[in-house]
Amino acid sequence: MISQLNRRISGVWDDFINLFYPNICQSCGNVLFKNEHAICSRCLYQIPKTNFHLQKNNPVSILFWGRVKIEYASSYFTFAKGSKFQKLIHKLKYHHRTDIGIELGKQLAHQLKGSKFFDDVDLIVPVPLHPKKQKIRGYNQAEVIANGMNEIMKLEVNGTNLYRSVHTQSQTRKSKLERWENVDNIFKLHETTLFEYKHILLIDDVVTTGSTLEACAHAILEAKGSKVSIATLAYA
Ligand SMILES: [Zn+2]
Numbered sequence: 001m002i003s004q005l006n007r008r009i010s011g012v013w014d015d016f017i018n019l020f021y022p023n024i025c026q027s028c029g030n031v032l033f034k035n036e037h038a039i040c041s042r043c044l045y046q047i048p049k050t051n052f053h054l055q056k057n058n059p060v061s062i063l064f065w066g067r068v069k070i071e072y073a074s075s076y077f078t079f080a081k082g083s084k085f086q087k088l089i090h091k092l093k094y095h096h097r098t099d100i101g102i103e104l105g106k107q108l109a110h111q112l113k114g115s116k117f118f119d120d121v122d123l124i125v126p127v128p129l130h131p132k133k134q135k136i137r138g139y140n141q142a143e144v145i146a147n148g149m150n151e152i153m154k155l156e157v158n159g160t161n162l163y164r165s166v167h168t169q170s171q172t173r174k175s176k177l178e179r180w181e182n183v184d185n186i187f188k189l190h191e192t193t194l195f196e197y198k199h200i201l202l203i204d205d206v207v208t209t210g211s212t213l214e215a216c217a218h219a220i221l222e223a224k225g226s227k228v229s230i231a232t233l234a235y236a
Helices: 002-020 041-046 059-063 084-094 098-113 131-137 141-153 176-183 211-220
Strands: 073-078 123-126 162-164 187-189 199-207 227-235
Touching (some): 059 073, 073 098, 084 098, 084 141, 084 227, 098 227, 162 211, 176 211, 199 211
Parallel strands (some): 073 227, 199 227
Antiparallel strands (some): 162 187
């Protein structure tokens, strides 16, 4: 009874807040309907989806050929520079809009559920941020995405076992070789036994050169009998 009342009060409160600060789509700026979160249905429909989850050999999985053994890899959408969808990732990373990560994580999970490749995944593991960076930002965007995915896939998210051991400078201004050198061997597992014989789904916001994901996969594959697949929100 009390909880019902609380829910009604919070519902009224939400409506009151929305009157002055309407929830707007973080992509187009239109006011959201009650059942929409962070991104409106129209923008979700317009996101340029890759459908890589339906092809084993796709531009993301091919990125890792000859570098590290990846079972399956997919990205939810393609990332055009300056597009309104790139702005979503920017807001997720730098403007505390974790609601974008939750919503897009859910969309990514719905997409992967439509593919047989990801049926036997045991664990979701977000690419770790360095603790210093996470402290400044307040959250790890890859973990936010993983938590959104968990709402749909109902798989355990492990954001602690894989960790980053040294602080790296921002990746964005480096050449491909520099980026690769910069992240190689910096990821480690606290306990390899936790990932033994597990199919791990490694999550990140964007894949560009794949060097960070590659280094993470190498660390995970130290666990006996483990397998790694990859999913990111965007493919740049
Ligand atoms: Zn919109």
